[in-house]
Amino acid sequence: MKGKVCVFGSFNLDITAILERFPMPGESLVAKSSKISAGGKGANQATAALKAGANVHYIGKIGEDDFGYFARRHLKEVGFNAVTILSSPERATGNALIYVAGDNAENMISVDPGTNMIVTEEEIKKCEPAIKCADVVLVQLENNLSAINQVIDIARKNKAFTILNPAPFQAIDDELLTKVDLLTPNETETYLLTGQKITDKASVERAADSLHQKGAKQIIITLGAQGSLLSDSLSKTWIPCFPANPIDTTGAGDAFNGALAAQIANGKNIKQAALFGSAFAAVSVEYIGAACMTTYEQAVERMNMLNDIQ
Template sequence: MQAKVVIVGSLNMDLVTRAPRLPRGGETLAGHSFVTVPGGKGANQAVAAARLGASVAMIGCVGDDAYGDQLRAALVAEGIDCTAVTAVPGESSGVALIVVDDNSQNAIVIVAGGNGHVSAEVVDRFDTLLSQAEVIICQLEIPMATVGHVLKRGRELGKIVILNPAPASEPLPADWYALIDYLIPNESEASLLTGLPVDSVATADSAATALLASGASKVIITLGPQGSLLATSSRSQHFAAPKVQALDTTAAGDTFVGGFAAALAEGKSESEAIQFGQIAAALSVTRAGAQPSIPTFDEVQGFKP
C-alpha cells in the first residue's frame, strides 16, 4: 500500500512575472513574462508528496470562482483526494503575486481569500482523513488557530506531525512545540522564530539549538544551496545540497517538505528522507513555476549529481 499523507493548508493561484530585478518602492519595471500557475504552500506540498510516491489527501478551502475550480482540478489531476477541498460562497480564491528576478530570487505577496475560511470546524468535518493519515503537514497560510487545532489533533491521534512555519511573521505559540515532530523552517523563518541570524550551517545550528530549547522535538532548517541541518536533542547533522543550476526557487521548500514527508511515510530513515527531499528540491529549482517545477519519484531516483 502507498503511504498516506494529509496536508491541511492553503491553495493559491500564483500570478508570476519575471523581471530583471525586484522593484523598489514606487518603481515600475518592465517584466519579461507573465503566467498563472496553481500554487499555495499547502497545495504545493500535496503535489510534491503525491508525485514523490505518497497517497495524499488535502484539506482546504477555495473561492467560488474560476481560480477555485482550476486549483481543485490541478490537485485531482495529480491523484490527490480532494473531498475535503471546499468552495466558500461569495469568496475569492487565494492568490499569490510573485516577482522572480534574473538571479532567481523572488518576492511574494499573498491574499488569503478562501484560505482564511479553513477553520477548526472545517477540519473536524474531515477528521476521518486525519485518522487515516500516517503524516500530517501544516503551514501558516491558513488561520493560526486552525493550525494549532490540527497540531493538537495530530498529536492526539499519534501521527507524525510536520509544521513548515511559512510564511513566518511572529514567534510560534509556546505550546505548539510539544505537538510537532518535525519543525521545518528555512533560514529567514528560523531567524524570525529565534531572533538569531541564520546565514550559514554554524548559525543554523545555533538557531536549531534555541528551537530545541523552546520544546521542539526535531528541527530541520533548510539552507538553500547550503543544504539542510537536522537537529535533535542528541545530535546535529548537516546534509550538503546537490549541485544544480538554479532557474527559479519558487516552491523549493515545499518540494522538500513534501518529499521528506513522502519518504518518511514510506518508512525511510530521517537521513534517507532528508536526502530524498533535497534531491527533489534541487530538481525543482532548475525549472520555472511552483507546481510545474516539482519532480516525480522516478526523476529523483534517477538523479545523478
C-alpha cells in the same frame, strides 16, 4: 504499500513574472515572460508528496469565484488519492503575485490569503476521518492558527507523525512547537522564531538549540544552496544541497517538505527522507512556477549525481 500523507494547507492562484531584475518603487518593467499557475504552500506540498511516492489526501479551502473554479479543475487534474475542498463566498480564493529575477532566480512574493484564513472548527471536524488514517500529517502557517492547531491535535491523538513547516511566518506559541514531531523552518523563519541571526554553521546550530529549548523535538533548518541542518536532542547532521541549474526558486521549500513527508510515510528515517527531499527540491528549481513538476525518478537521479561527484 505507499504511506499515507494528509496535507492541510493553502491553495493560491499564482501569477508569476520573470524579470531581468526587480523593479524599483514606482517603476514599470517589461517582463521576459509570465505564467498563471496553481500554488499555495498546502497544495504545493501535497503535490510534491504525491510525486515523491506517497498516497496523498489534500485538504484546503477556496472561494466561490473564478480563481476557485481554477482551483477545483487543477486539484482534480493532479491525481491526488483524495481531496477535500472546503469553500466560502465570504472571501476570494487565495492568490499570490510573484516576481522572479536575476541569475539566481530569487523571488519576491505578495500573498492575499483569502479563504485560507477562515477555516472553521466545524469544517476541520468533518475532515477528521482523513486526518485519523494518515501516517504523516503536514501543515504550514498559511491558514488560521485555530484550524492548524485543531488538525495537529487530531493527528497527535491518532499517533500520526506531524510536520510543521512554519511558512509563511506568523507568530506562534511555543506550545505549538512542542506538539509537532518535526519543525522545518528556513533561514528567515528560524531568525523570526529565535532572534538568532544566521551567519555561519555555528550560528545555525545555536539557533537549533534555541528551538529545542522552546520545545521543538526534531528540526530541519533549510538554507537553500547551503543545504540544511537536521537536529535533535542527541545529534546534528548536515544535509548537502544537490547540484542544480536554477530557473525559479519559488517552490523549493515546498518541494522539500512534500518529499520529506512522503519518504517518512514510506518508512524512511528522517536523515534518509531529508536527503531525498534535498535532491527533489534541487530538481524543482529548474522549472518555472511553485507547483511541483519534479518526479520521483528525477530525484533519485539527482541523488546519484552527488554520489558520482563525491
